[in-house]
Amino acid sequence: MLDVLVIDDDPLFADFxxxxxxxxxHRPVGVDSAADAxxxxxxxxxxxxxxxxxxxxxxxxxxxxALRTLPAPPPVVAVTGxxxxxxxxxGRIMKALGALAVMPKxxxxxxxxxxxGQVEAHRHAEGEVCCCLATA
Numbered sequence: 001m002l003d004v005l006v007i008d009d010d011p012l013f014a015d016f017x018x019x020x021x022x023x024x025x026h027r028p029v030g031v032d033s034a035a036d037a038x039x040x041x042x043x044x045x046x047x048x049x050x051x052x053x054x055x056x057x058x059x060x061x062x063x064x065x066a067l068r069t070l071p072a073p074p075p076v077v078a079v080t081g082x083x084x085x086x087x088x089x090x091g092r093i094m095k096a097l098g099a100l101a102v103m104p105k106x107x108x109x110x111x112x113x114x115x116x117g118q119v120e121a122h123r124h125a126e127g128e129v130c131c132c133l134a135t136a
Contacts, residue, residue: 006030007037007051034063046074048119053080064097081105
């Protein structure tokens with residue numbers, strides 16, 4: 001079971017993702033902005049962050065930069081409805097900034113479940129999740 005912070009300004013997608021995570025046995029907490037996420041991360045610990053890339057005010061790129069200033073930040077999975085693959089421009093930028101993975105919207109539920117399983121297995125093996133955990 002992972003504690004997952006979900007960041008997305010689209011309430012329908014955020015609700016879908018939180019329900020999916022609960023069905024898979026995880027504990028999601030959702031916020032609709034990266035600024036709110038930074039505030040929550042100063043008080044609570046999460047095993048993983050799933051964030052939208054394109055958001056108003058602070059986008060996913062700015063969020064990952066801000067996240068690096070916090071002690072022991074959790075790994076990040078970026079989701080985007082644009083530039084629909086990990087090798088596109090946004091995907092390459094997010095990976096270069098340290099994102100564990102970049103996934104297109106709509107989400108491939110099986111791929112997300114596999115990634116969450118990998119994070120959870122690594123967390124149990126190491127006691128904590130490493131931000132440099134490789135994706136399959």
